[in-house]
Amino acid sequence: MFETGTGVGGTWYWNRYPGARFNSESWTYGYSFSQELLDEWNWEEHFAGQPETERYLNYVADKFDLRRDIRLKSRVTAAHYQEETRSWDLTMEDGRRYRTRLLITAAGVLSAATMPRIAGVGTFLGQSCHTHYWPKPVSFQGKRVAVIGTGATGVQTITEVAKTAGHLTVFQRTPQCCAPLHNAKIGKDEMSRIRGNNPEIFARCQETYGCFIHATDPRATHEVTQEEREAFWEKLCGAPGFGIWMGNFRGILVDRAANKLISDFLARKIRQRVKDPAVAEKLIPKNHGFGTRRVPLESGFYEVYNQPDVKPVDISETPIDRITPTGIKTSDCEYEFDLIVYATGFDAITGAFDRIDIRGVGGVSLKDKWRDGPQTFLGILVDGFPNMLMVMGPHAGLGNFPRALEYTADWVTGLIRFAHGRALTRVEATAASAVAWTEHVIESSEGLLFTEVDSWMTGISRNVDGKQVRRIMRYSGGHPAFRKRCDAVTADGYRELTLD
Numbered sequence: 001m002f003e004t005g006t007g008v009g010g011t012w013y014w015n016r017y018p019g020a021r022f023n024s025e026s027w028t029y030g031y032s033f034s035q036e037l038l039d040e041w042n043w044e045e046h047f048a049g050q051p052e053t054e055r056y057l058n059y060v061a062d063k064f065d066l067r068r069d070i071r072l073k074s075r076v077t078a079a080h081y082q083e084e085t086r087s088w089d090l091t092m093e094d095g096r097r098y099r100t101r102l103l104i105t106a107a108g109v110l111s112a113a114t115m116p117r118i119a120g121v122g123t124f125l126g127q128s129c130h131t132h133y134w135p136k137p138v139s140f141q142g143k144r145v146a147v148i149g150t151g152a153t154g155v156q157t158i159t160e161v162a163k164t165a166g167h168l169t170v171f172q173r174t175p176q177c178c179a180p181l182h183n184a185k186i187g188k189d190e191m192s193r194i195r196g197n198n199p200e201i202f203a204r205c206q207e208t209y210g211c212f213i214h215a216t217d218p219r220a221t222h223e224v225t226q227e228e229r230e231a232f233w234e235k236l237c238g239a240p241g242f243g244i245w246m247g248n249f250r251g252i253l254v255d256r257a258a259n260k261l262i263s264d265f266l267a268r269k270i271r272q273r274v275k276d277p278a279v280a281e282k283l284i285p286k287n288h289g290f291g292t293r294r295v296p297l298e299s300g301f302y303e304v305y306n307q308p309d310v311k312p313v314d315i316s317e318t319p320i321d322r323i324t325p326t327g328i329k330t331s332d333c334e335y336e337f338d339l340i341v342y343a344t345g346f347d348a349i350t351g352a353f354d355r356i357d358i359r360g361v362g363g364v365s366l367k368d369k370w371r372d373g374p375q376t377f378l379g380i381l382v383d384g385f386p387n388m389l390m391v392m393g394p395h396a397g398l399g400n401f402p403r404a405l406e407y408t409a410d411w412v413t414g415l416i417r418f419a420h421g422r423a424l425t426r427v428e429a430t431a432a433s434a435v436a437w438t439e440h441v442i443e444s445s446e447g448l449l450f451t452e453v454d455s456w457m458t459g460i461s462r463n464v465d466g467k468q469v470r471r472i473m474r475y476s477g478g479h480p481a482f483r484k485r486c487d488a489v490t491a492d493g494y495r496e497l498t499l500d
């Protein structure tokens with residue numbers, strides 16, 4: 001295992017910005033493969049913060065003695081397939097080289113962070129940091145702080161920074177429709193109860209669309225009266241986690257009229273919480289409906305804007321001209337800061353692949369192959385790239401990742417066992433199976449409102465060349481359908497692959 005960081009934990013190693021925290025329930029996020037691990041680990045909070053999760057992942061690495069197989073500070077810069085030896089040649093940033101029969105990618109969906117393309121970023125003389133590359137520790141006490149970006153990361157950062165900063169200025173380009181997280185500590189008795197329910201919890205997660213504990217309500221928005229509807233939404237808003245997004249009425253992310261109703265309901269909530277009506281209006285999305293972008297869950301985010309020392313700047317009205325040595329210059333004002341935080345997101349889903357020079361049969365580059373959108377079989381294999389197996393690559397479903405990736409890891413392991421058992425040295429998706437799966441992935445997104453919206457989920461990163469066109473990046477058929485399809489491939493003896 002090669003890992004760029006100096007420690008294990010991936011997402012939870014890198015994203016140590018203030019306020020970084022699960023939006024999945026902790027007890028649905030941990031690994032389920034070891035009863036011993038489940039028995040030993042006690043979650044402290046329903047939605048664990050970054051430090052707790054990083055501790056958990058280190059505990060796992062130690063418990064299963066994984067560190068001996070992990071090379072830290074090891075960035076892979078190139079991976080080239082060699083047909084003669086049926087192996088992959090890897091080149092590391094420091095020049096080391098390795099040869100391997102099988103290449104398993106687990107490089108992350110949101111791991112290629114992007115700085116904004118704003119003139120003068122390198123000229124600022126104060127401290128600046130991207131949330132993904134957070135140095136420790138950073139104090140905000142009494143400082144004049146700027147945060148650029150209001151995605152799920154920005155929302156968490158802003159809420160935490162506002163507690164101690166001398167003055168906070170938020171540069172917002174697109175408002176998000178956030179919902180309350182309702183985090184709480186987990187007491188000893190409660191943890192015992194959760195532990196007792198583990199089998200049911202994990203079984204339920206396998207049956208829901210996005211592997212969350214929240215299952216879609218079978219009713220359609222228009223099947224109930226307005227009173228019933230609003231009472232249901234009040235209940236979801238008062239409950240912890242993603243229920244409002246994943247446990248809402250069916251069709252809410254397909255039916256425009258239904259989506260407008262829930263969007264209006266949540267806009268009213270924002271107006272109730274933000275005292276200045278003009279500021280409230282700025283915080284309400286106008287160009288996309290609720291849930292068509294990743295919903296940030298928040299813990300007091302809207303109240304931050306009632307603080308006299310917090311100023312929102314709508315950069316869709318007054319764009320940032322440049323970063324200056326002392327701060328940020330917009331079209332109408334020059335601001336001075338001690339610290340600038342870039343919560344500007346990622347080159348998502350394919351970004352981590354694009355940053356490695358991956359070449360398959362005949363030297364074909366994966367980046368070129370995917371220029372107009374990813375093409376995969378099951379989101380796990382790519383034709384022309386034999387012996388490369390992707391865990392949570394493009395075309396995987398999005399959702400509560402550990403639940404989905406445990407399945408994928410098992411499927412990949414099954415394929416490797418099958419290949420070893422038959423002394424196979426070359427495993428590849430056929431072109432026909434990749435075309436069919438890619439078409440199915442595209443069909444699965446038809447009619448979903450999120451496909452009409454710019455976001456990392458539709459492959460948009462305005463900070464990366466060639467990532468300004470919306471694409472179908474993920475499988476939208478839901479996890480149960482994904483599992484069924486993968487199981488069928490196995491049951492059929494992997495006939496949709498070329499095995500040699």
Ligand code: NA7
Nearest residue numbers: 110116117149150151152153154173174294343344345456
């Ligand atoms: P996101 O959700 O992609 O958010 C990035 C934010 O940064 C978003 O508000 C962007 O505005 C803003 N942004 C990006 N570039 C610029 C520039 N150049 N100028 C101004 N503002 C900019 O990333 P997150 O890290 O918050 O979250 C990613 C996922 O990680 C999250 O959904 C969770 O699943 C975990 P925009 O919306 O593009 O107008």
